[in-house]
Amino acid sequence: MADTPAPARSAGPGASRPAASARSGGPEAAAPRAGGQRRHASRPTMKDVAARAGVGLKTVSRVVNEEAGVSTDTERRVQEAITALGFRRNDSARVLRKGSTASVGLILEDLADPFYAPLSRAVEEVARAHGALLINGSSAEDPARERELALALCARRVDGLVIVPASEDHRYLAPEIAAGIATVFVDRPPGHIKADMVLSESFDGARSGVAHLIAHGHRRIGFIGDQPRIHTARERLRGYRAAMAEAGLPVADSWVALGGTEPDRVRADAARMLEGQGGGEPVTAFFSGNNRVTVTLVRVLAAPERRGRAALVGFDDFELADLLSPPVTVVAQNPADLGRSAAQLLFRRLAGADDEPRTVCRPTRLIARGSGEIPPPR
Amino acid sequence: MADTPAPARSAGPGASRPAASARSGGPEAAAPRAGGQRRHASRPTMKDVAARAGVGLKTVSRVVNEEAGVSTDTERRVQEAITALGFRRNDSARVLRKGSTASVGLILEDLADPFYAPLSRAVEEVARAHGALLINGSSAEDPARERELALALCARRVDGLVIVPASEDHRYLAPEIAAGIATVFVDRPPGHIKADMVLSESFDGARSGVAHLIAHGHRRIGFIGDQPRIHTARERLRGYRAAMAEAGLPVADSWVALGGTEPDRVRADAARMLEGQGGGEPVTAFFSGNNRVTVTLVRVLAAPERRGRAALVGFDDFELADLLSPPVTVVAQNPADLGRSAAQLLFRRLAGADDEPRTVCRPTRLIARGSGEIPPPR
């Protein structure tokens, strides 16, 4: 990350900025500054506005908060002072007094992952509908980072938290929840703590996806999934095993690979399974545990020498899946819906609901497009 | 399991907060609550911790902030009280006193857009490296919403702001910037205000992309871009016109369509251009203004009856572009790099730089993959 912004073509000439407005009556406050932006200029407060408008502090507060009971004339004078001074209410002070921040936090694995981005956006929309701001952070699948982020958000007194767990133990949140920070888990369940959660039916989804491959004649199916400490990875593997067992098919150890979603790892495991290394016979189909894995498998299977040689069903839908050749059959979740549901559960708590923690399960949907219907060779 | 505090009906609404002094010697930590999460439970303060540990307030502050000059024994006692009470520092109060929030805001069009998601993630990483939190909001390309978000963030006293403009006039930010909120614009320039900005070379990129099509024999090329009020849309159109003009090619009005990125709009415009409706002759190639448009065009051109009938070069790279048939030729930007550069510029200001506003331009890269090298019919 050492790359500094390039040698910049400078923008034009002297950006003279008008001097900051005067502070209560005094001389034109802030000293002139360079074209750049100055830091830490002092900001006018309600007190300054009050002085300038010749009214009391509380009157300014009333105007700023649009409370009733201010004469139109007074209001106008206050508004003028606000504009002249460039006043903006300091919400930190307000929060300190009122106790609520009108903001919620969201912690997930990676904001840039195409699965999580819509989830995040959905949470944002619900928050916005409730007049709250969203603060979000990426845990990068690191439990320590999740914890650090969550506690930082708690220190900022967000009203609530939506978390896609990276950690397996959320007892660290107990005091926070006890102190009133509503918390909802999404995509994966929390560890050692009870709270609302929204999950997709990973087990059922994976089972139906694998059953689909079996129905198309496959008997040797590889499973490539995410790290085993991730709940959804385990559940999907469980679904895979269930489908195989239900069909009376054995599962060779070498057909199952859980690990990071780095393309190299996935590629290596896939190659191994296709060659039949590690004990079992070569697989004729893959079930992949999430969209990152699927995308890499698509690349593996697109290589000329492997073209159409193995079937593929992936967990998670993804953009353009239908335009690949073959188009990719998937078990689709609805990430935006997950986010929306989680946020709704959160705001329900914030509205005062204090019944037992709920678990919402969202169904998955098998979308057959082609890659999952390729028959086994011979 | 130290789970959720035992089931028991909550203290109920209006559970009045005990006087601080009364709390100190009181019962162990938090009161029992219902299975659900209770709202607005009172949180212990430093004062409570001090009382419990039998030390002064400032000593607790020292421990919490890891300041030097506290005996190990005192520190231990304070830590115990902190744990027992479930204390967490209230950052609102801290901010009020210190003036800085260690947080920055990011406003962009849509967090879920595959172009902006990595940009956001990059800003987050830089912020994190500087110990700051990221608060972000989607403007949904609505100027009013951008403004509302930006001002809300200012009220929260973020240290700085990174903005992908939706608005064309940013004078509303002048008082904020004057008051010390560093601001950097990215992807598009600000309106009527001077500030740091990071842009991709839209004009050059589009020109080279269109020139590429011309070099492959095309003379009738359609341009489908984003709304004309978006700076990059205009710049890319300008690049298109420049390339055409440089090749001595005329541009029929019907070959240019700017508008929203909704698939229906794009599809309709594309169909019109392919049929030669609206005056000009049918186009043999498309240049698309951004990744949303490109994806729709890919769909249009993937229809059996149009298979390979028109060439395509798109602005912005996107995942799997290389696996489509034909693979899609693009003018690639680097969104993560844009975000990183913008954030670096921001933290440079926060570190005190107050020189002239800078403009950083990032180059684009033409990636030929196939769709842009299809020759015109005949």
Place this chain on the structure above:
DNA sequence: CTGAAAGCGCTAACAA
């Protein structure tokens, strides 16, 4: 090494 007192800028509760 430790603590008491004075605010940070705002809102709540009361006067006037």
Place this chain on the structure above:
DNA sequence: TTGTTAGCGCTTTCAG
């Protein structure tokens, strides 16, 4: 309709 007085929970200052 308006203003005054207390804090919110923390950090700063300065004195023990």
